[in-house]
Amino acid sequence: MKQIQFDCRIISRNGRDACRELVGFFFIHDQSLTIYEYRQFGKNRTNVLPFIKKSTYSHQCGRRKGKQYQLGDFYIGANLTFLSSDHLRLPESIKENTLLILRITNIDQVASDDLRTDSVQQEDDTTRQEANDRLVFKAIQDKLKEQLHKRGVRILTAMGKYFQQLDKERNGLLDKADFKQALKVFHLEMSEKDFESSWLILNENGNGRVDYGEFRRAIIGEMNEYRKSFVRKAIPQRKKSNYLFWIR
Structure with a gap:
Protein backbone atom coordinates (compact mmCIF):
# COMPACT_ATOMS: atom_id res chain seq x y z
CA MET A 1 0.00 0.00 0.00
CA LYS A 2 1.44 3.36 -1.03
CA GLN A 3 1.62 5.74 1.91
CA ILE A 4 3.64 8.60 3.37
CA GLN A 5 4.68 8.63 7.02
CA PHE A 6 5.09 11.97 8.75
CA ASP A 7 5.69 13.42 12.21
CA CYS A 8 3.70 16.39 13.45
CA ARG A 9 3.06 18.55 16.49
CA ILE A 10 0.12 20.52 17.81
CA ILE A 11 0.09 24.28 17.32
CA SER A 12 -0.96 25.29 20.81
CA ARG A 13 -0.18 27.73 23.58
CA ASN A 14 -0.41 24.82 26.01
CA GLY A 15 3.14 23.56 26.51
CA ARG A 16 2.07 20.00 27.33
CA ASP A 17 0.00 19.68 24.16
CA ALA A 18 2.74 21.22 22.01
CA CYS A 19 5.14 18.51 23.17
CA ARG A 20 2.91 15.57 22.27
CA GLU A 21 4.70 13.20 19.88
CA LEU A 22 2.47 12.46 16.90
CA VAL A 23 3.06 10.23 13.87
CA GLY A 24 0.74 10.11 10.88
CA PHE A 25 0.16 8.25 7.64
CA PHE A 26 -1.37 9.51 4.39
CA PHE A 27 -2.67 6.77 2.10
CA ILE A 28 -2.53 7.47 -1.63
CA HIS A 29 -5.14 4.97 -2.83
CA ASP A 30 -8.07 6.67 -1.08
CA GLN A 31 -6.44 9.93 0.13
CA SER A 32 -7.24 9.09 3.73
CA LEU A 33 -5.03 9.79 6.73
CA THR A 34 -4.62 8.69 10.31
CA ILE A 35 -2.52 10.01 13.20
CA TYR A 36 -1.25 8.28 16.35
CA GLU A 37 0.33 9.56 19.54
CA TYR A 38 3.37 8.10 21.30
CA ARG A 39 2.62 7.92 25.01
CA GLN A 40 5.17 7.09 27.69
CA PHE A 41 4.00 4.80 30.48
CA GLY A 42 6.67 4.43 33.14
CA LYS A 43 10.35 4.48 32.26
CA ASN A 44 10.52 1.71 29.69
CA ARG A 45 7.06 1.39 28.16
CA THR A 46 5.81 3.39 25.19
CA ASN A 47 2.41 2.87 23.58
CA VAL A 48 1.06 4.16 20.29
CA LEU A 49 -2.52 5.38 20.75
CA PRO A 50 -5.08 6.61 18.17
CA PHE A 51 -5.25 10.40 17.91
CA ILE A 52 -7.01 11.08 14.59
CA LYS A 53 -9.01 8.12 13.28
CA LYS A 54 -8.42 6.91 9.73
CA SER A 55 -10.70 8.73 7.29
CA THR A 56 -10.68 11.34 4.54
CA TYR A 57 -10.46 14.93 5.76
CA SER A 58 -10.64 18.43 4.32
CA HIS A 59 -8.88 21.70 5.13
CA GLN A 60 -10.82 23.69 7.74
CA CYS A 61 -9.31 27.11 7.01
CA GLY A 62 -7.17 28.95 4.49
CA ARG A 63 -7.45 29.08 0.72
CA ARG A 64 -8.14 25.35 0.58
CA LYS A 65 -10.98 25.37 3.10
CA GLY A 66 -13.38 22.56 2.24
CA LYS A 67 -10.97 20.81 -0.12
CA GLN A 68 -9.86 17.27 0.63
CA TYR A 69 -6.25 16.62 1.60
CA GLN A 70 -4.06 15.38 -1.21
CA LEU A 71 -0.43 14.43 -1.71
CA GLY A 72 0.77 18.00 -2.30
CA ASP A 73 -0.45 19.06 1.16
CA PHE A 74 2.21 16.99 2.94
CA TYR A 75 5.59 18.65 3.38
CA ILE A 76 7.68 19.91 6.30
CA GLY A 77 6.13 23.08 7.71
CA ALA A 78 2.64 22.43 6.30
CA ASN A 79 -0.41 22.80 8.54
CA LEU A 80 -3.20 20.23 8.80
CA THR A 81 -6.46 21.51 10.29
CA PHE A 82 -9.31 19.53 11.83
CA LEU A 83 -12.53 20.31 13.70
CA SER A 84 -11.95 19.35 17.32
CA SER A 85 -15.62 18.38 17.70
CA ASP A 86 -15.13 15.56 15.17
CA HIS A 87 -12.63 13.79 17.43
CA LEU A 88 -14.12 12.91 20.80
CA ARG A 89 -10.98 11.21 22.13
CA LEU A 90 -8.90 14.38 22.05
CA PRO A 91 -7.68 15.76 25.40
CA GLU A 92 -10.00 18.32 26.96
CA SER A 93 -7.36 21.04 26.67
CA ILE A 94 -7.41 20.58 22.88
CA LYS A 95 -11.19 20.28 22.53
CA GLU A 96 -11.52 23.74 24.10
CA ASN A 97 -10.52 25.17 20.70
CA THR A 98 -12.73 24.85 17.62
CA LEU A 99 -9.77 24.07 15.39
CA LEU A 100 -7.03 21.53 15.93
CA ILE A 101 -3.95 22.65 14.00
CA LEU A 102 -1.08 20.24 13.41
CA ARG A 103 2.22 21.20 11.78
CA ILE A 104 4.25 18.61 9.91
CA THR A 105 7.77 18.49 11.37
CA ASN A 106 9.29 15.58 9.48
CA ILE A 107 8.35 13.37 6.53
CA ASP A 108 9.55 10.27 4.73
CA GLN A 109 11.06 12.30 1.91
CA VAL A 110 12.13 9.32 -0.19
CA ALA A 111 8.61 7.88 -0.25
CA SER A 112 7.15 11.34 -0.84
CA ASP A 113 9.39 12.03 -3.84
CA ASP A 114 8.67 8.62 -5.35
CA LEU A 115 4.92 9.06 -4.98
CA ARG A 116 5.00 12.58 -6.40
CA THR A 117 6.83 11.24 -9.45
CA ASP A 118 4.15 8.60 -9.97
CA SER A 119 1.23 10.91 -9.23
CA VAL A 120 0.02 13.56 -11.67
CA GLN A 121 -1.95 16.22 -9.85
CA GLN A 122 -3.81 18.94 -11.70
CA GLU A 123 -2.72 22.45 -10.80
CA ASP A 124 -5.70 24.66 -9.99
CA ASP A 125 -6.13 28.37 -9.25
Whole structure:
Protein backbone atom coordinates (compact mmCIF):
# COMPACT_ATOMS: atom_id res chain seq x y z
CA MET A 1 0.00 0.00 0.00
CA LYS A 2 1.44 3.36 -1.03
CA GLN A 3 1.62 5.74 1.91
CA ILE A 4 3.64 8.60 3.37
CA GLN A 5 4.68 8.63 7.02
CA PHE A 6 5.09 11.97 8.75
CA ASP A 7 5.69 13.42 12.21
CA CYS A 8 3.70 16.39 13.45
CA ARG A 9 3.06 18.55 16.49
CA ILE A 10 0.12 20.52 17.81
CA ILE A 11 0.09 24.28 17.32
CA SER A 12 -0.96 25.29 20.81
CA ARG A 13 -0.18 27.73 23.58
CA ASN A 14 -0.41 24.82 26.01
CA GLY A 15 3.14 23.56 26.51
CA ARG A 16 2.07 20.00 27.33
CA ASP A 17 0.00 19.68 24.16
CA ALA A 18 2.74 21.22 22.01
CA CYS A 19 5.14 18.51 23.17
CA ARG A 20 2.91 15.57 22.27
CA GLU A 21 4.70 13.20 19.88
CA LEU A 22 2.47 12.46 16.90
CA VAL A 23 3.06 10.23 13.87
CA GLY A 24 0.74 10.11 10.88
CA PHE A 25 0.16 8.25 7.64
CA PHE A 26 -1.37 9.51 4.39
CA PHE A 27 -2.67 6.77 2.10
CA ILE A 28 -2.53 7.47 -1.63
CA HIS A 29 -5.14 4.97 -2.83
CA ASP A 30 -8.07 6.67 -1.08
CA GLN A 31 -6.44 9.93 0.13
CA SER A 32 -7.24 9.09 3.73
CA LEU A 33 -5.03 9.79 6.73
CA THR A 34 -4.62 8.69 10.31
CA ILE A 35 -2.52 10.01 13.20
CA TYR A 36 -1.25 8.28 16.35
CA GLU A 37 0.33 9.56 19.54
CA TYR A 38 3.37 8.10 21.30
CA ARG A 39 2.62 7.92 25.01
CA GLN A 40 5.17 7.09 27.69
CA PHE A 41 4.00 4.80 30.48
CA GLY A 42 6.67 4.43 33.14
CA LYS A 43 10.35 4.48 32.26
CA ASN A 44 10.52 1.71 29.69
CA ARG A 45 7.06 1.39 28.16
CA THR A 46 5.81 3.39 25.19
CA ASN A 47 2.41 2.87 23.58
CA VAL A 48 1.06 4.16 20.29
CA LEU A 49 -2.52 5.38 20.75
CA PRO A 50 -5.08 6.61 18.17
CA PHE A 51 -5.25 10.40 17.91
CA ILE A 52 -7.01 11.08 14.59
CA LYS A 53 -9.01 8.12 13.28
CA LYS A 54 -8.42 6.91 9.73
CA SER A 55 -10.70 8.73 7.29
CA THR A 56 -10.68 11.34 4.54
CA TYR A 57 -10.46 14.93 5.76
CA SER A 58 -10.64 18.43 4.32
CA HIS A 59 -8.88 21.70 5.13
CA GLN A 60 -10.82 23.69 7.74
CA CYS A 61 -9.31 27.11 7.01
CA GLY A 62 -7.17 28.95 4.49
CA ARG A 63 -7.45 29.08 0.72
CA ARG A 64 -8.14 25.35 0.58
CA LYS A 65 -10.98 25.37 3.10
CA GLY A 66 -13.38 22.56 2.24
CA LYS A 67 -10.97 20.81 -0.12
CA GLN A 68 -9.86 17.27 0.63
CA TYR A 69 -6.25 16.62 1.60
CA GLN A 70 -4.06 15.38 -1.21
CA LEU A 71 -0.43 14.43 -1.71
CA GLY A 72 0.77 18.00 -2.30
CA ASP A 73 -0.45 19.06 1.16
CA PHE A 74 2.21 16.99 2.94
CA TYR A 75 5.59 18.65 3.38
CA ILE A 76 7.68 19.91 6.30
CA GLY A 77 6.13 23.08 7.71
CA ALA A 78 2.64 22.43 6.30
CA ASN A 79 -0.41 22.80 8.54
CA LEU A 80 -3.20 20.23 8.80
CA THR A 81 -6.46 21.51 10.29
CA PHE A 82 -9.31 19.53 11.83
CA LEU A 83 -12.53 20.31 13.70
CA SER A 84 -11.95 19.35 17.32
CA SER A 85 -15.62 18.38 17.70
CA ASP A 86 -15.13 15.56 15.17
CA HIS A 87 -12.63 13.79 17.43
CA LEU A 88 -14.12 12.91 20.80
CA ARG A 89 -10.98 11.21 22.13
CA LEU A 90 -8.90 14.38 22.05
CA PRO A 91 -7.68 15.76 25.40
CA GLU A 92 -10.00 18.32 26.96
CA SER A 93 -7.36 21.04 26.67
CA ILE A 94 -7.41 20.58 22.88
CA LYS A 95 -11.19 20.28 22.53
CA GLU A 96 -11.52 23.74 24.10
CA ASN A 97 -10.52 25.17 20.70
CA THR A 98 -12.73 24.85 17.62
CA LEU A 99 -9.77 24.07 15.39
CA LEU A 100 -7.03 21.53 15.93
CA ILE A 101 -3.95 22.65 14.00
CA LEU A 102 -1.08 20.24 13.41
CA ARG A 103 2.22 21.20 11.78
CA ILE A 104 4.25 18.61 9.91
CA THR A 105 7.77 18.49 11.37
CA ASN A 106 9.29 15.58 9.48
CA ILE A 107 8.35 13.37 6.53
CA ASP A 108 9.55 10.27 4.73
CA GLN A 109 11.06 12.30 1.91
CA VAL A 110 12.13 9.32 -0.19
CA ALA A 111 8.61 7.88 -0.25
CA SER A 112 7.15 11.34 -0.84
CA ASP A 113 9.39 12.03 -3.84
CA ASP A 114 8.67 8.62 -5.35
CA LEU A 115 4.92 9.06 -4.98
CA ARG A 116 5.00 12.58 -6.40
CA THR A 117 6.83 11.24 -9.45
CA ASP A 118 4.15 8.60 -9.97
CA SER A 119 1.23 10.91 -9.23
CA VAL A 120 0.02 13.56 -11.67
CA GLN A 121 -1.95 16.22 -9.85
CA GLN A 122 -3.81 18.94 -11.70
CA GLU A 123 -2.72 22.45 -10.80
CA ASP A 124 -5.70 24.66 -9.99
CA ASP A 125 -6.13 28.37 -9.25
CA THR A 126 -5.73 27.72 -5.51
CA THR A 127 -2.40 25.94 -6.04
CA ARG A 128 -1.07 28.80 -8.15
CA GLN A 129 -2.27 31.40 -5.63
CA GLU A 130 -0.60 29.56 -2.76
CA ALA A 131 2.64 29.48 -4.75
CA ASN A 132 2.33 33.24 -5.32
CA ASP A 133 1.70 33.78 -1.60
CA ARG A 134 4.89 31.91 -0.73
CA LEU A 135 6.84 34.05 -3.21
CA VAL A 136 5.46 37.23 -1.62
CA PHE A 137 6.53 36.16 1.86
CA LYS A 138 9.91 34.92 0.62
CA ALA A 139 10.59 38.34 -0.95
CA ILE A 140 9.61 40.13 2.29
CA GLN A 141 11.76 37.81 4.38
CA ASP A 142 14.73 38.37 2.06
CA LYS A 143 14.37 42.15 2.45
CA LEU A 144 14.26 41.84 6.24
CA LYS A 145 17.04 39.26 6.45
CA GLU A 146 19.84 41.80 6.83
CA GLN A 147 17.90 43.70 9.51
CA LEU A 148 17.35 40.49 11.43
CA HIS A 149 20.79 38.99 10.95
CA LYS A 150 22.34 40.30 14.18
CA ARG A 151 19.28 40.09 16.39
CA GLY A 152 17.29 37.11 15.11
CA VAL A 153 16.69 35.23 18.37
CA ARG A 154 16.46 38.38 20.50
CA ILE A 155 13.85 39.97 18.27
CA LEU A 156 11.88 36.72 18.17
CA THR A 157 11.57 36.53 21.94
CA ALA A 158 11.05 40.28 22.40
CA MET A 159 8.36 40.42 19.72
CA GLY A 160 6.65 37.43 21.33
CA LYS A 161 6.44 39.23 24.67
CA TYR A 162 5.27 42.41 22.97
CA PHE A 163 2.43 40.67 21.13
CA GLN A 164 1.35 38.88 24.29
CA GLN A 165 1.10 42.22 26.08
CA LEU A 166 -1.10 43.60 23.31
CA ASP A 167 -3.31 40.52 23.31
CA LYS A 168 -5.76 41.62 26.02
CA GLU A 169 -8.36 39.02 25.02
CA ARG A 170 -5.77 36.20 25.12
CA ASN A 171 -7.04 34.71 21.87
CA GLY A 172 -3.85 35.11 19.81
CA LEU A 173 -5.38 37.68 17.41
CA LEU A 174 -4.37 41.29 16.77
CA ASP A 175 -5.43 43.94 14.25
CA LYS A 176 -3.56 45.78 11.51
CA ALA A 177 -2.63 48.77 13.69
CA ASP A 178 -0.99 46.49 16.27
CA PHE A 179 1.23 44.87 13.65
CA LYS A 180 2.20 48.20 12.10
CA GLN A 181 3.14 49.48 15.53
CA ALA A 182 5.21 46.35 16.24
CA LEU A 183 7.25 46.90 13.06
CA LYS A 184 8.04 50.44 14.25
CA VAL A 185 8.88 49.35 17.80
CA PHE A 186 11.35 46.74 16.56
CA HIS A 187 12.74 48.93 13.75
CA LEU A 188 11.74 46.58 10.96
CA GLU A 189 11.50 48.58 7.76
CA MET A 190 8.79 47.29 5.42
CA SER A 191 7.24 49.19 2.53
CA GLU A 192 3.53 49.97 2.65
CA LYS A 193 3.06 47.78 -0.45
CA ASP A 194 4.75 44.77 1.19
CA PHE A 195 2.76 45.24 4.39
CA GLU A 196 -0.56 45.49 2.54
CA SER A 197 0.28 42.44 0.41
CA SER A 198 1.11 40.36 3.48
CA TRP A 199 -1.98 41.62 5.30
CA LEU A 200 -4.32 40.68 2.43
CA ILE A 201 -2.90 37.15 2.37
CA LEU A 202 -3.01 36.60 6.13
CA ASN A 203 -6.40 38.26 6.65
CA GLU A 204 -8.09 36.14 3.99
CA ASN A 205 -11.36 35.86 5.92
CA GLY A 206 -11.61 39.66 6.06
CA ASN A 207 -12.36 39.91 9.79
CA GLY A 208 -9.60 42.46 10.37
CA ARG A 209 -7.63 40.30 12.82
CA VAL A 210 -4.72 37.90 12.31
CA ASP A 211 -3.00 35.30 14.48
CA TYR A 212 0.24 36.94 15.57
CA GLY A 213 2.14 33.67 15.43
CA GLU A 214 1.30 33.39 11.74
CA PHE A 215 2.21 37.05 11.15
CA ARG A 216 5.61 36.58 12.76
CA ARG A 217 6.20 33.38 10.79
CA ALA A 218 5.21 35.08 7.52
CA ILE A 219 7.50 38.12 7.76
CA ILE A 220 10.45 36.68 9.69
CA GLY A 221 10.35 33.12 8.42
CA GLU A 222 9.99 29.68 9.91
CA MET A 223 12.43 28.44 12.51
CA ASN A 224 13.90 25.11 11.46
CA GLU A 225 11.62 22.35 12.75
CA TYR A 226 14.61 20.36 14.03
CA ARG A 227 15.62 23.37 16.10
CA LYS A 228 12.07 23.77 17.38
CA SER A 229 12.03 20.13 18.43
CA PHE A 230 15.29 20.62 20.32
CA VAL A 231 13.96 23.75 22.03
CA ARG A 232 10.72 22.04 23.10
CA LYS A 233 12.65 19.16 24.67
CA ALA A 234 15.33 21.33 26.27
CA ILE A 235 13.14 23.92 28.00
CA PRO A 236 11.78 22.97 31.45
CA GLN A 237 8.08 22.08 31.37
CA ARG A 238 7.09 25.06 33.54
CA LYS A 239 8.52 27.46 30.93
CA LYS A 240 7.22 25.79 27.78
CA SER A 241 3.84 27.52 27.68
CA ASN A 242 5.50 30.94 27.85
CA TYR A 243 8.09 30.09 25.22
CA LEU A 244 5.69 28.34 22.88
CA PHE A 245 4.50 31.41 21.02
CA TRP A 246 8.04 32.40 20.12
CA ILE A 247 8.75 29.15 18.27
CA ARG A 248 5.42 28.77 16.49
